[in-house]
Amino acid sequence: MGVEGIGARVVRKEDKRFITGKGRYVDDIKLTGMTHAHFIRSPHAHAKVKKIDSSAALKMPGVIAVLNGQQLVDDKVGNLICGWAITSKDGSPMKMGAWPAMAPETVRFVGQAVAVVIAESKNLARDAAEAVVVDYEELPAVADIHAAIKSGAPQLHPEAPGNQVYDWVIGDEGAADAAFAKAANVVKLDVTNNRLAPNAMEPRAAIADYDAAEEHFTLYTTSQNPHVARLVLSAFYNIAPEHKLRVIAPDVGGGFGSKIFIYPEEMVALWASKKVGRPVKWTGDRTEAFLTDAHGRDHVTHAEMAFDAQNKILGLKVKTYANFGAYMSLFSSSVPTYLYATLLSGQYNIPAIHAEVIGVYTNTTPVDAYRGAGRPEASYLIERLMETAARQLKVDPAQLRRTNFITQFPHQTPVIMAYDTGDFNASLDAAMKAIDYAGFPARKAKAKADGKLRGIGVSCYIEACGIAPSKAVGSLGAGVGLWESAEVRVNPVGTIEILTGSHSHGQGHETTFCQLVAERLGIPISQVSIVHGDTDKVQFGMGTYGSRSAAVGLTAILKAMEKMESKAKKIAAHALEASEADIVIENGEFKVTGTDKAIALPMVALAAYTAHNLPDGMEPGLKESAFYDPTNFTFPAGTYICELEVDPGTGKTSFVNFVAADDFGRLINPMIVEGQVHGGLVQGIGQALLEHAIYDANGQPVTASFMDYAMPRADDVPSFNLSHTTTLCPGNPLGIKGCGEAGAIGASAAVINAITDAIGKNNLEMPATPDRVWRTIHAA
């Protein structure tokens, strides 16, 4: 593999600038003549906007403009869109409530913008915002899923009677009914998947710069996918055609999904920069992040699983209510449908599955993809069900899983997905060995003697990543293709620039992507640069989410590399007077195999650009590009086992051990993979123990700051014991499955299974706060 090639634990190139404070984030950028935006946001969960009086604000110092939603309408700026069309079981399309970037008539969640002040400084804009008088007529609001679907509930959108977005089904209901009819045992479970606030370290920000002479916009924004942002802003919002809009996503401090979406603020910044004729900057604060960054999860589910007398699963029935908040965010519709229900087979051979998903509007912040996006909800449900079943059937939970594992691949599930490869026994074995599963009863007994309740919890997750084959997702309603593009530029001196449509906002692409080049050409990664995040530089890209950057983005780079290498070999063969078929690339040289004849990469590159002596008919230059569309999803899978103790006096959970055995296919940089797993596990544990975005019955957020919303800290989590079992993904030439979301997908069930094992009660909702655990222990 070489010291910097595939599989090497190369220290991250980008960290020098990050840890020395030299990163360049949107808020670091200052343009000449730049103005500052401050949004005026609804304090009400549901209200009519009767009147906005900006007269006093407009007279305040430094105020340039106060703009409102009616002006957006007048300028024909489009409403926000949802890019994945879902069809209800009755054949009707999903019910889209109109979402203007600033509300001209009705606000539907606390934090929705109604107007924006543009001023010479952020503080002056805030001062003036306090002088804008908005006359609201409050309307009844509803925040809870069950309350929202009751008859007589406050209605959010005239387009969506009963607050229903869709009623969608998947699977074969008749087959599921038949399976249950012959079941020896049926296991039932109700679970809530708690709503989470994503909380990327860097809040969202945007700077819009309109050039009147060129009629051209530049948008600096905190985006995971700048090309998709440009596409949507151009195609749907009437901001500017694509060739007149450059989107730059520079260093971005974390996304976790929340920066996939196009938000009102960047639309308004673009529009306002043209209106005021100067650049407009908006940087969100943490409160705005809690109120307006798309939330994650928020499902309420009833599930039943049928078993035969040998504890083999016969069938699964699931009914899920998904809270979408007040509006349908960009990819929200796909999350509880094609990213959730298609994974309900878990790692198990389940002959019949039927799932129904009912999407619901409520007066809350919109909900969309958050690390894992649908797959954590599926994995949590299935793994809680398996644990519940093991307790009910009185069998060992690990053995019950083993009894039902899929062992033959490829495997077609009843819910669309065709698993390509895997070895679920291998990861379960590895995890059980790592945690000394067999020794647990003795440890539990010893803990009991010390007054502690000890538990162990297993979670065998599977996810569909490497999102996604364009044709497949198109047939399911996606509005975009999910390929990736790359370009390899070999400079005349032999250094290399890789332009990629994948966007790095913490993932370490500037290191891992170089490692592929180092592997193939045998040159140091210092000779390679990664260029991303700028629509004027990179030809196109679908961005980073769904654990796709390596499986799809890196494969696109590989395809471009292969084209470049093929041309370079022709040049080398010509120069060395050898046959192209005899040229091999080693240590930065093109060699004639079996001889000492060689030409170094810089000389090949120089030859390509001087073009003095190229093979007949060959174009000058050494630059190739590729688009790569995956043939299937990838299926990372693994087993997490958590051992913990509960303090019966306080209900507080303390970790004893947490082991993860993941199968991610080939690893490019194991150190970066471990970092991804650590972060994902912490987010999964955060969901299980700490995090919950809560609204009161009137739609007022209760957790809009870190004083109330509990983010996991370092001392809340254990040291993790990681290992890997590997089956190479057959769907891409590098054999990569992806690792970005696994921890967040698999961890929460392991934690809750362990706590419920410790306390001997099966029903426990997330987050399992000490108060909740203590009350569960002491409940009658």
Place this chain on the structure above:
Amino acid sequence: MYQTTYHRASSVDEAASLFGKSSEAKFLAGGQTLLPVMKQRLASPSDVIDLGKIKELQGVELSGDTLTIKAATTYYDIMTNADVKKAIPAIAHLTSVLGDPAVRYRGTIGGSIANNDPAADFPAALLALGATVKTNKRSISADDFFKGLFTTALEDGEIITAVSFPVPAKAGYEKMRHPASRFALTGVFVAQTKSGEVRVAATGASQSGVMRVPAIEAALKANWSPSAIDGVSISANGLLADIHGTAEYRANLVKVMAQRAVAAAG
């Protein structure tokens, strides 16, 4: 943050004088509550008078059976002070579980008790140890100092200069941390004075702020041991309830934390 005028006072007298000249001044004693509140525009003092650099407000003195902590001493300096660790290790422990490192480097004992957050740690120590709050005008016993949520006996412009603690025979503090804020979800400070008196104070529990717990005091007076509290029943009436803890849970914590504090006190 609204515009404000920042003053760095060099003496208590100067700070008091500056306060008198300002229309709506606030003293800054670490700023771990005041500054976030100002950033959110929920407070708009015309003047902010920083007490943090006043030399006479810094330091710890141990004299006989009295430990005196000057008001602007940071939590970190208290936590690492040899006299504190020797005389009342429970205070060093309390400070070590207060907030996080960033808070401990900036926050001060004077700032904490002047703010009297109902979930702050230090009010429990003062109340249980029967401390005396020294100001630039007078001395106030802890029993008279804390007057309910965010309310103290301090008069407008009065500046805390120090807190004097009688060194106890035994003392302990145990706290269930609020998972988000790291304040006390409930914390209990137990103390046995050298004359044999038992005082127990709970923070984070009551709707009225820091409180004595007479039932636990009586039980411990009879028998200084964790098991002495087994039979004590704490009522949930009047206790705080929020998304992180019901009133019943906090009532349980008062008892459990008291037992653990006694065990820690030895």
